[in-house]
Amino acid sequence: MPHALERTNDFVVKFANINGSGSASANRLFARTILRMGVPCTPRNIFPSNIQGLPTWYEVRLSDAGYLGARGGAEFVVALNPQSFDQDAASVDPGGYFFFDSSKYVAQSRLRNDVIALPMPLTEICNAQWSEARHRQIFRNVLYVGALAALFDMDLAEAEKLVEEDFRGKAKLIASNVAALRLGNQWARDHFLCPIGLQVKRSTEVGDRIFIDGNTASALGAVWGGATVCAWYPITPSTSIPEMFSRYASKLRVDLETGKNRFAVVQAEDELASIGMVIGAAWNGARTFTATSGPGISLMQEFLGLAYFAEIPAVIFNVQRAGPSTGMPTRTQQSDVLACAYASHGDTKHVLLFPEDPKECFDLGADAFDLADRLQTPVFVLLDLDMGMNERLCDPFTWDDARRYDRGKVVTYEELEAGKAFGRYLDVDGDGITYRTYPGTHPTKGSFFTRGTSRDRYAKYTEDGAAYVDNMERLLKKFETAKKYLPKPIRKDSPTPTRNAAVFYGSTSAAMWEAIDVLAEKGIFLDGLRVRAFPFQDEVVEFVREHDQVFLVEQNRDGQLRSLFLIEHGLSPSKLQSVVHYDGSPITARFIANAIAAKLAPVQVKS
Amino acid sequence: MPHALERTNDFVVKFANINGSGSASANRLFARTILRMGVPCTPRNIFPSNIQGLPTWYEVRLSDAGYLGARGGAEFVVALNPQSFDQDAASVDPGGYFFFDSSKYVAQSRLRNDVIALPMPLTEICNAQWSEARHRQIFRNVLYVGALAALFDMDLAEAEKLVEEDFRGKAKLIASNVAALRLGNQWARDHFLCPIGLQVKRSTEVGDRIFIDGNTASALGAVWGGATVCAWYPITPSTSIPEMFSRYASKLRVDLETGKNRFAVVQAEDELASIGMVIGAAWNGARTFTATSGPGISLMQEFLGLAYFAEIPAVIFNVQRAGPSTGMPTRTQQSDVLACAYASHGDTKHVLLFPEDPKECFDLGADAFDLADRLQTPVFVLLDLDMGMNERLCDPFTWDDARRYDRGKVVTYEELEAGKAFGRYLDVDGDGITYRTYPGTHPTKGSFFTRGTSRDRYAKYTEDGAAYVDNMERLLKKFETAKKYLPKPIRKDSPTPTRNAAVFYGSTSAAMWEAIDVLAEKGIFLDGLRVRAFPFQDEVVEFVREHDQVFLVEQNRDGQLRSLFLIEHGLSPSKLQSVVHYDGSPITARFIANAIAAKLAPVQVKS
Amino acid sequence: MTYLAKPQLRHPSLKVNDLGLTRRDYEGAVSTLCAGCGHDSISAAIVHACFNLDLPPHRIAKLSGIGCSSKTPTYFLGTAHGFNSVHGRMPSVLTGAACANRELIYLGVSGDGDSASIGLGQFAHCLRRGVNMVYIVENNGVYGLTKGQFSATADRGSKDKKGVSNATESIALVGLALELGATFVGRSFSGDKEQLIPLIEAALMHEGAAFLDVISPCVTFNNHEGSTKSFEHVREHEEVLNVLDTLDAFDLLTPQSEITAQYEAGTVQDVLQHDGTTLRLRKLAQEYDVYDRNAAMAYLHERGRAGEIVTGLIYVDPQPVDMHANLGTIPTPLNLLGDEICPGAAALDKINASYR
C-alpha cells in the first residue's frame, strides 16, 4: 500500500451522488466553506441529461496556487451512489481516501488496498436521528459535510455561518442544519483519526474574489449593459441566463411607483421565434438578446443571415455543449465556433466574443450590447457549459458610473429636422458602418425599408449586380472596422524566450495557463495568447507570425478556431498545430501539457 | 461609325422582354432552331424576382467552337421592353445591331451611331393582322423570330418543324404560328438587307447532344437513381427539380394495372419538414431526396446534424442562388459551399458533389443515392441557378442496364436469422461504415434505437466520454472512406508545361476551360483541375502541391471552396489564390482570363 | 403591376383628413405585382383605412414575410418604416418590435403560404400572446411568388391551373385564429372594399391581436375554373355576415347610404371597443353574435361545409388583453430607456458581496 497522500490546500474531492437527491446544496456548502477559509477552490458538476435517479458527480479542486481549471484525478472520493460505487472506488488516486455510506454491508472485495477506506453509516445515523423520510434524506447530505470538515480540519464555524446566511430568518431550519453539521462532525472525530493527510488551512488567496457561475454573470452583464428585451427558449446549458436576467431585472429594473417592468422577457415558442423577436426588437431600437445552445444556433441560421445582411444588432449568448445534434447535452465543448462565425447560407461572417470566466462573461456580456449597436450586426458571446453552469472564483465585477451606452450611429428626429442627409446604407464615414433611424422617428424623413434582399445605398430594392457587390464589399469593410472595437487578446510571454507558443480561448484559459507553468517546469517554454474576439486583430496574427510553432488548444474535434485562422489569414497551416480535447469533460492542464510535450518531443530530439 | 460586325456562328443575341409577356417560348424557339441547324448555342435567362411586368433578358450565345459559358457583351440586341429600351440600346457591342419595335415613334437621339438600327413595327403589323388582343401579344413574339431567321439567314423550315413538334396534333395552332413566322420572315426580307453580317450556318458541332436544364436532369437522375420518396418546399431556383421528378415519375413509375404510384412526392410545410421527411423515409429504407436553395439549407441545419450523427442517408439538391439571406433570389452564385460542408452546430462534415452541367446533374444525381446509402450520411448535390434553370447543350444521358442500386450495408431478415452479429455502430469492416437494419425487419433481432444523442456501438444511450470519442473518430474514418467512392476530379494539363494551375467546380467549368484557351493564346499556360466532390481525394491535394500558383476560381465573395482546402489539408494559403466573381451573373471566360492575367502580370514581370 | 394605374377606390378627390394629409400621403411605391392582383386592392384598402382614421403614417410599422403578399408593404404608407423579413417568420419579428415600442401601430402583412405553411407556428403563438397588432393574411390559396403551388389554405378538391385536384385537408385560418384566442377576427374579400376598409379600421383600433383573413385572388395562378379562390367563385359564394362602420371615422365614409344599399337591410348593433371607440355593425345574419366565440366557430364550420365563404366581423372580444399587460411593462416604450436604467457601480458592489 502506498503512503497515504498528504496535501494541504491542493487536492481534489469528488462527490458521487444521485441527481434529484438534494446533494447539490450540501456539496456547494462544502465548497463555499473552503472559500470562506480563503482557499481557492473550483467545483465542477457532472450531471446526466435527466431529472432524477441517475449518477451525478461534483468535483471540488482546492488550489492555493490559484489554478481554477479542471485537474483530473481525485485524492478523496465521497461515494453516496450505490449505482456507481465500484466505478467511484476505482477513481480514487492511489494513496487517496474513499468515504462511503456503510449503513449497508459492503464486501471488502469492493474496496481497494491502496486507498484508505472511510466508512460512515450515514443512513443509519439519520434513521436513528430523524423520523421523517424527507429529513432523513436532506440531513444525510449535511451530515457528510460535517464529517468532511472534521477529516480535513476545516473550520466548522464557517459552514455554520453560511447556513445562517442561506436560511436567514428561518431559525428552525438553521438550528436543524447546524445540528446535522455538528452531528456529522462529531461522529467523524469520534470514529476517524482526524485530520487526515488532506487538509484545508486558512489562507488569504481568495481575497475579494467572488464565486459565481458564467450564466449568472452573463445575465448581470445584460442587466448592466442595458438590455431591455430578452426573447429565449429553454435549452440546457443556457437556460439560466434568461432566468437570472428575469430575476435581477425584476429586482433592479422595476418602476418603484407602479411596479411595472422596465424590461420584457418573452419565452418564445422556439429558437426561430426567439431570434426573430430579438431582430424585431433591435430593429425597433431596443437593446436585446437571446441565449441558447448548439441546436438553437442551428435553428437560427436563416435569421442570422438576415441580421447580417440587413444589419440588425443582436446579442446571442451561446452556451456551448457537446454536439453534433443533441450530442451530450450536459457535457461541455467549444464546438459551435464555425457554426457561429459563418452562420447562414451565402457569404456571411459574424463577430464572436470569447469570455474566459464569469468576470469576462459580465464584462463582454455588457460590452456586447455596445458592440452590436455600434457595428449593427449580430454579436455572439460564446460560453460553454463548463463556464456557464459551474461557479467559479473570479474578480469582482466593476462598473464605471461615467460610462454611457454606445447606441451607435442613430439619426434622430432633430438631426433629420436639421436636414441631415440620410441613406440607410450610405457609407458616410468610410468605416463601412452606416446610419440608421428607429421606426417612427419623423413624419416625413428618414424612413426606410429593411429587407434581406439586395438594395442600393438608400435601401431601395435593386437586382443590380454592381449595387449588390458594392454593399457586400462594404460589409467586409465593416468587418475590418470591427477589429478596433473588439477586446484585444491577452498575451503573456514566457520569461525564458521561446519560439513556441499557444493560442487558446474561453474556458480553456485556466487549464492552459496552468499547463504553461507545468511545461515550464519541464523546461518547455511557451508564449501564450488568449484570443478574446473574432475577427482577429493584427496583434493575434502577428503573434502567430512571430513564432515557429503555435499550438491551438481547443475543446472540439475539428480544430474550429484554427479553421478561422486558416480561412481569414494567410497563416501557414503546418505552423498552427491543433491540440484538441473533446470528450465532453473540461480540458485539464495535465492533458494539455502532455499533448504539447508529446508534439514537441521529436522536434526537441532533432534540435 | 465602326464597320458592321461580321460573324458566323459566333456571336451573342440578347432579347430584352417584359416577364409574363409570353416571350420565353419564342426566344426558346429561336435558340432551338439554331441548335437544329447543328450550331452549338447557349441561352441564359436573366429574370427578376417577380411574376409579371418587370424587365427580363434572354441571352443566346452561338459558338461553333463549342464554348457554352456566358461570354458577356452582345452583337445583336432585340429590344422589346420600353422600360429598358435605353439600357438595351447602350448594351450593343460597337458595330452591332439593334432590333426594336418601331410601332411607336422612337427619337433618333435614343439610337446609337455606332450600331445598326433595325426598326420593325411589330405591334403595328400584329394589329393589322390579328384582332384578338391575346393573339396580337403572342404572335408579336413569333413574328420577331421569323424576322431574325431572315436577318441571320437561318433555316426557317427548322423553326417550322419545331412548331409542328411542339403543337403536335393541334393543326390550327401550328398553322397560325407558322403563318406568323413566315410573316415576320417575309417582312424582314422585304425591309432589311438580309442577311446581315451575323449569320448562322449549318454545322455538325451539336452532334447527338441534348439540350436540357440542370434541374430537369437532376430530376431524371433521381428517377433513374431509384428515389421513391421526395419531400420538398417550393423555392427558386430549385422548384423544378421536384416538379419534374413528379412529372417523370408519373410517366415512368406508375403501376399500369392499378394506376397507382411507385413513388410519393410530398409538398411539405417548410424546409424543416421536408428534410425531416427525407430523414424519416431514409431511416425506413427508402431512397429519398429533397431540393432547396440557400434559405432552405439554413433551415435544415439542425436536422442535417442529426443525419450526420445518427447516420441517415439523405440526398439534398441545393440549387444555389445569390445570398446572404433572401439576397438576389433569381441570380446565380456558388455561395452555400461552407454552409453545406459544415452544416449544423458541433463537429460535422458533409459529402458534397459538384456537377458541371446537366449531364453530370443526371449522373451525380443518380449516384448520390448510391453514395448516401453506402455512406449512410447526407449527400449534397450542389447546382446553381445558372446550371439549374438554363437549358444547356450536353452529352446524352446513358445508363448501364447491368447496373444495380447499391443499398449499402443493410442486414436482412435472413442474415439475422442465420445469426449474423449486429451492432448498429460497430465498425466490423474497419472502414468506419457500420451496418443497419430497416425497421420491422425481424421480430426479435436487429432492432435498435436511433437518436441524435451519444450512444455506444450497440446504439445504447451513453454519456461516456470515451464511447463518444470512439464514435466521433469513426465518423472521421468514414469521411476518409468516402473519398474512394466519390467521383474523381477531372484534370487537364496544358500541352505547354506550366507551374500554374486553376482549380474550379460546378457551373464555372465551361467558362474556365474557355479561359484556359484564351490565356494560352496570350502565352499564359494553366493546368486545370475540376473538383467534383468533397472531401477532396489525394489527386486533388497532389495537384495543388505540384504547382507553384493555383487559382481557385469560384462564384462567391469569400472563396468558400478555398476555405475547405485550407481547413482540410495542410496547403499553403499563399499558393492558393482566390479568383471570385459574385455579382449574381454567371462567370465569364473574359472575367477569369483577365483576373488571372492581372494576378500573374507582376509575377511575370519579375521572372 | 408597373404600367397600370393603381386600382381606383371610391374617393378620388384629394380630400384632407384631420392630420392635414391627403390619401396620397398614405400611398407607397408603385406596385410590381401582376395587373389585377387582389393584393393591390388590399394595399389600397389599407391606405384608405389609415387615412380615414387619421393615423400618422410614420407611427405605423409595416412588417411582412416573403411572397407576393409580403412585398406589398412597399406599396403603401411610404413614410413608414417597413420590414420585409424572412419567409413565415414575420410574427416573431413583429412581436419583438412590439416589445420594444408599444406606442407604434403594428401592421403585419402575410400570405397564406407564409402564414399557414411555414409560418403556422409563429402565426399561432403571436395570436395567443395577444400582441397588439393587425395581422392580415392575403389569402389566395397558392404560392404566388413561386408560381402557383397549392398552399395549405387551398380547399380539398379545388383544382390548380393544370386541373390537378388538391388532395389534402385545408387549413382554415379564421377557425384557427378563434381557437388560438385572437381577440378580433374578421374575414373579407379583396374585391369588396366597402366591407374591407372599415374592417381594417376596426382592427387597427382594436387593442389586442386582430386577425383578418382576406381572400385575395391570384389572377396569374389561381383565378381559373375549379379554383375556390377565384374572383368568380368568391363572388358567388360570399356570405356577408355584417358590414361595419367605425363611428370615429364615420363622417369620412361617404356616402353612407350607398354602402348600406349594397346589402340587404339588417339590424344595427353598436360594439364598444376597449379604447372607447365604437364599431357600428350592420348585421346581415341577424342571429349572429360577434361576442360568442363558440357560436362563431360552429357557424363558420357549418357554412364552410356548405361551401359558403362567411365574411365580416366574425368575433370581437371587447376587453382584449394585450401582451404588454401580460408582461407588466411600463407605459414608456422600452426603446426609449437609456443610461438611466443601468443599476450602476454601487448596486454592482452589493451583487458582488452576495456572491462571496
Add this chain to the structure above:
Amino acid sequence: MTYLAKPQLRHPSLKVNDLGLTRRDYEGAVSTLCAGCGHDSISAAIVHACFNLDLPPHRIAKLSGIGCSSKTPTYFLGTAHGFNSVHGRMPSVLTGAACANRELIYLGVSGDGDSASIGLGQFAHCLRRGVNMVYIVENNGVYGLTKGQFSATADRGSKDKKGVSNATESIALVGLALELGATFVGRSFSGDKEQLIPLIEAALMHEGAAFLDVISPCVTFNNHEGSTKSFEHVREHEEVLNVLDTLDAFDLLTPQSEITAQYEAGTVQDVLQHDGTTLRLRKLAQEYDVYDRNAAMAYLHERGRAGEIVTGLIYVDPQPVDMHANLGTIPTPLNLLGDEICPGAAALDKINASYR
C-alpha cells in the same frame, strides 16, 4: 426512475396473447424518468394496448422528439425500432417514414413543449395530411426536461412551482386537432388506465391520423397546488365522456364488469371502423355524439371554460382518408422497391430524343 419497480397494472399474470407473446415482450428498457412520472404510466398503457391487440412489436415504429416524454419510446416495445429525433420535429420524420413503408404501425410520442411550442406547425400539418398513425402528447403543461418552464398548454392563471402565474393564453391541442382535420381525437389521463388503454387500442386500429392528448402530471415540476395539470386537479376536474372497448380485443380486457362499475352506467354505442373493427362506446355524457366534429368543438370549449377536463373518445370519422390515398401510392411499401423501378437505358434514350 431506475430503482423503483415499474408501476404495476392490473394483469400481473404472464398471460399469452394470440401471437404467443406475454406482456413482458412488449416492454422496453428500464425508465430513467422520475419516480411517479405520469409518462411511465402511459408507457405501461401502450404496452398493454399493443399486447391486447396482438400487435407484433417489431412492426411498430416508435418516433419521438426531445423531452422527458420523448424519451419514453426507449421504455416500451424493446424489439421495435425507435427514433428519438429532434425537438418538435417528430411529425415530419414520422410522415417520411410512413411514406416509405405503409405497412408498419406508426406511434408518435411527444410532449406539450415538443408539440404545442416548437412543433406546432409540424403537429398541424401531419394531422391535416391524414398520416396513418397514433400521435400521443404526454401533456404536463411544463417543460420537464429543462426543469419546469410553462409550456404552451399551461392554462392561463395556473401557477408554477414558485407561485408565478401564467399570463398567456393556452393552446388546447384537442381543439386544434379537431380544427385541423384529425380523424380520431381523444383525451385521457395517465392516471386512468381503464380509459386510456382501450383508447390507445382504438387509436391504433384507426386508419388515419389519430391524436391523443393525455394529461400526464410532472411530479417534479408541476404537481403542486395552483397547477391545473397536477394529479389532484385532474382527478377533481375530469369529466369522463365515455369509455370504450375494442370488440376485437374484448375478451382480453378483464373483467368487463369491473371497468364498467367504475363509471355511472351509460348507454352503449357501437362505432364501426374503416378496417371492419368495432369500437364499443359506453357513453357517460348521453347526448354527446362522437361523429359530430362541430358539436365536439363546442362542447369542449364550453366545458373547458367551466374548468372541466373532458376525457374519452371525442371525435371519430368512420371513413378516414389516409395520406397514401391522397398520394395514390401502390400497396407495396416503397422501401421494398428495388432495381425493377429503374426505367433503364431504352427509356433514357427516348428522353434524350425528346430533348434534341
